[in-house]
Amino acid sequence: MNKSWKRPTTAAEIAVETRDPESFGRNLRDWQHELRTVSSAADFARRISEAPSLMRDLLQDHGQCDAYLAAYVEWLCERHGLPAPAWLAEPGRAAEKAWFDYPPLWRDSFVHAPAAFRRRGVFTRPDDVLHLRRGRPKVSAAEKRRKNAARQRRYRERVKEKLERLKTLES
DSSP: OOOOOOOOOOOOOHHHHEEEEEHHHHHHHHHHHHHHOOHHHHHHHHHHHHHOOOHHHTTTTTTTTHHHHHHHHHHHHHHHHOOOOGGSSTOOOSSOEESSSGGGGGHHHHHHHHHHEEEETOOOOOOOOOOOOSSOOOOOOHHHHHHHHHHHHHHHHHHHHHHHHHHHHOO
């Protein structure tokens, strides 16, 4: 097992770790698993803010992986009502040659692909793995323990002060 391996946490890391179309697919799926842990719009915005480097020259795939990544990010932003990052408008973020996820059923892919994908020449049905919550962002168990300990200290100080005031009133 490769101990230095870790899942990409940002869209830009997908491009950095990609060596061929197969590794792009693996990295994209790993990033989708990471996105399942995202609960705030600010965290998602941080993960898509940096522009991924273009992979078309390395992969010789007519820009299909670049187009898929850009379409996926754009689709998630549209779906969740978030502003799209500026890098989506850069040239080279669309496929030169149409790509269908399953060519024998190309008609189905053509009809059901979201607009963000169709505009970029990618015809597929993506998975929405992003589940943003309203309210406070999630905090770790360690952060909860730290806050609770501070709250307990403040409570004990207030009780101690009240006891001191009672003692002074008694005497």
